[in-house]
Each structure stands twice: as C-alpha cells, then as structure tokens.
Amino acid sequence: MTAMVKAEGVHKSFGAVQVLKGIDLEVQTGEVFCLIGPSGSGKSTFLRCINHLEKINAGRLYVDGELVGYRQKGDKLYELKDSEVALQRRDIGMVFQRFNLFPHMTALENVMEAPVQVKGTNKAQAKERARELLDRVGLADKAGNYPSQLSGGQQQRVAIARALAMDPKLMLFDEPTSALDPELVGDVLDVMRDLAESGMTMVVVTHEMGFAREVGDSLVFMDGGVVVESGDPREVLTNPQHERTQAFLSKVL
C-alpha cells in the first residue's frame, strides 16, 4: 500500500495565529480517513492545505507522491504557477460544508461544468456521465433543478456528484453534514458510504462519530493544531488513551 496523502511537519498560520503546529500523518490509498476534533483545532485548515486552497508555511505535503503547490529541484523549492496548481487540483475532489454549488446552473450543469471547461470533454459525453452520477447519488429526477430549488441534503449530494465528475483519486470532505437538518444527514452519509465501498480514498472532517466508527479505516483526533491521538476508529472512539480525547468524546458521544 502506498500513501495517498503524506504530511511531514505541516505548519500553517494566519497572521500571528498558528493554526497548524506540525502535522505528521499518512493516508493510505483506498482508505477512509476521518479527522475529528473541537472547532478551531485546525482540522478544516489541514484539509484545505491538501488541495492548496491554503498555502502551508512550513513542512511538506504530498499527494500521491507529488509535492502540493511546490516543486523541489535539488535543495531549492519553487512555487508552482497557478495553472500548475490547477492541474494538481483536478485529481482532488472537494466537498464543502456550505455546498458551494453554482447557483446560476442547474444540477446537471453543475456536474458537467468542470469536465467540459477543465478537461475539454465533449458536451454530450459530459452530460451522459453527469446523468449517471446524479443517478448514483439518487437525484436523477432533479437534473433540471437549480440549487435554490433543492434541499440542503440534495444540494450536498449534487456537490458530491460534481466532485466525482472529475474522476478524482482522492476526495476531501469538509464537514459535509454540518449545515444540514438532522433528517437529511442520513442521505448524504449513505452516498459517502457507497463511495467508500467503491474503494475511493477519502479524507473526512466530521462530527458524525457513527459514520467514523462504521465506515472509517483510520481516525485522527486533532486539538490545538496538533495530532493528539490516532488509530483505528473503533479503538480510539471506545477506548481513548489521551485525556483530551476522552474529554472531547465525553461531550460529543
């Protein structure tokens, strides 16, 4: 097994505030990797560093063996051009807490947009694939609806289909169910479970402990910008070793 994501001493600060204070971790290909922790612990920031939406200040971050956002030549590091960063991001799908669907496009157009505009797929092909993907997330009948005409859970499932349309090798989920009404969470988690079963490598920032326990292959508990505890989700969630993990879990479980 090779590491899909490899972080070595990743640091990130916003101005004077240090959000990530040296993260070391590895996400294996094909596994579902859950990140949990209190808000402000840096888990979302770390996720955003993986596709270079945030620039890291120190350390190294690799996706599929390739350095993210930089190129190393000898002992010198070069920043990548915007177009090169865009090329790296093609292979990394991302799902946001607030969906961020394009409101001026229908569900189908949202899913078609990136393949057509970024990969140059022809429209008929992209449309057919988009219909397949919408069907896969259970929204075949909503293809012609605009995001404002969909519920939160439906929007998030369209967002997942949109990310999948680029055939990513890695999917990032940033608290995908946190903005949803409780009764809509299940539909989104079902789609994610299916995706996990199909062998997709997933990094999931979540507060859904049930999902982490059931679907997760590894789990990391972060607090204050560092990894506090990691391991098998069932192990960590039922028998946390660290005091801070115990305190956090006693509040959320």
Next chain:
Amino acid sequence: MTDKFDKVPADPDPSADAVSKTGGDIPPEAMKAIPVRHYGRWISAVVVLALLALLINAFATAKKIQWNAVGEYVFDSTVLAGAGRTLLISVLAMIMGVVLGVILAVMRMSKNPVTSSVAWFYIWIFRGTPVYVQLLIWFNLALVFETLNLGPIYKDEMVQVMTPFMAALLGLGLNEAAYMAEICRAGLMAVDEGQTEAAHALGMSHGKTLRRIVIPQAMRVIVPPTGNEFINMLKTSSLVYVVTYNELLRATSTIGSTSYAVMEMLFVACIWYLVMTSVFSVFQYYLERRYARGSLRQLPPTPWQKVKANMLGMGRERGAGA
C-alpha cells in the same frame, strides 16, 4: 413576489378553488362578514384625482400653449434626427463606459498597487467633477493643445479631431466609466468567496472561474444599476447641448426659438425622452429576469403574464369580498 404569483388561479372559478384549498374533505361554508369600510381610501383617492384634474385642466386650457404645434412637430424630421442622435450618443457613450468601467474595476481590484491606485485616481477625478464641466473641457481642448500628435500613428489639428460628436462622446463616456467601475466592483465583490473556492477546487483557472462562475453571478448585481445608468445617460445626454452636438434638445430648441414655440418644443423633447426611457425600461425588465435564473425559486412574471393574472384575479378578489 412568489406569493402574488401563486395566487394565479389554475381555473377561473373562485369557488372551486376555495374547495381545493381546504384539503378536499367537506368544504366549509364561505365566511359571511361585512367587510371593513375604508373611508380614508375613498377620500384620499378623490382628493388626488381632483388635484390632478385641476393640473391637467390648467395645461389643456392655457391659451398660450399651441397644442397643435406639439402634434405638428413630434414627427418632424429634424426632431426625429435629433432623437436619433441622442440615442446614438447615449449608446456609444454607454458602451465606452461599460468597457472602460470593467477594465477600471479589474484594475482597482488588482493586487498590483500601481494599477489599483491609477484606477482609484481616475474614479476620483471623473466622479468628483461635474460632467457638464468635463464636456466643456473636452470641447475647448484645442485652446491648450493645438495639435493631437500620437507619434507616427496619428497627427491632426485638434479642432479637426475634437468635433462636437467627439467632445460629447468623450465627455459622457469617460465620466460614465467611473460610475460603471464602481458598479462592476460592487458586483464582483458580492459573489460569495465559496464560489471561487469551489471552482478552484475543481481545477478551474482564474480566468475560467471569473468568466464562467463569478461574472454570471455578478451580473445579477450589475445589471439593474447599469440599466439605471443608461436611463440616466439618455437624459444626461441633453447636456451635450453645450458642445453644440445637435441632439434632441438642441434640435427642438432650435425650432422653438425660430418658430416662437419654445415651450411647445420642450414638450416635444419630453415626449421623446419619455418614449426612449420607457422602451428601455421594458427591455431592462426582461434582462434582469434573465439574470435572476437560479437565484429565485420562481421567476417573476413578465408584464404580459401579470396582466393576464390580474384579469383573472380581479373577479376572485371581488368574490372574496376584499
């Protein structure tokens, strides 16, 4: 807005509609109550109508106004040519304003401090001085620069270059650019940052993100004030009277002063300004409707749909006793 539209009855029979609304079990008997009388509404309506009648009467019976002259000159060829020039200069100045405005807005938002300051300075100058003065400055440019010398490309006497048309175009267009720049900037900034992030996360370049994702959404914010700007432009263009460009106001005034029908010709000008602004308002309505796609759950009705809905709704309102 949606409410109003929802009221459009699927079938014209109001009593049948009432049944379906209650869920379809046993229809309850319609409420029989004596409606509240709004005496105040009746009184204010009468007062307003009376005042309006007095005003119309004053104009209609004024002996010194030759109404037949108004009718005579409305379709006069000089007047029509003037109206045509008003439209031409407004459209050209607006195009200039939009193109330059977009460039200025992008410059202003650029991370490069030099370009953003230059754009700021331009907007400061052109928004901070009256357009009337700007028109005069362009018109009189030959007083200080006798020749226009663009090196090997172009060289001519300034008087030849700065015709009334050019002075009018530059005066209106460059002024408009400053306003359009601010409108465009506001529109671009109104688009949620998550949209840019989502597009970038999908691997879209900066340019594509701007073109495909940000600008279409910014248009919703940009179009309404731009329409207002154009309507303003149609009217502001009357100021180019001062640079002797023969637009609608100048055309009508010239006739007015020679035929001793000064007021009448001003009325003629008003008629054409109203026609132009009204026609454009309708066009703007449809434009805004188009860019509202996706942001409203239901598009607002077109004027025609509204008329139809009102006609059907009228009987219903009365039937309900409102």
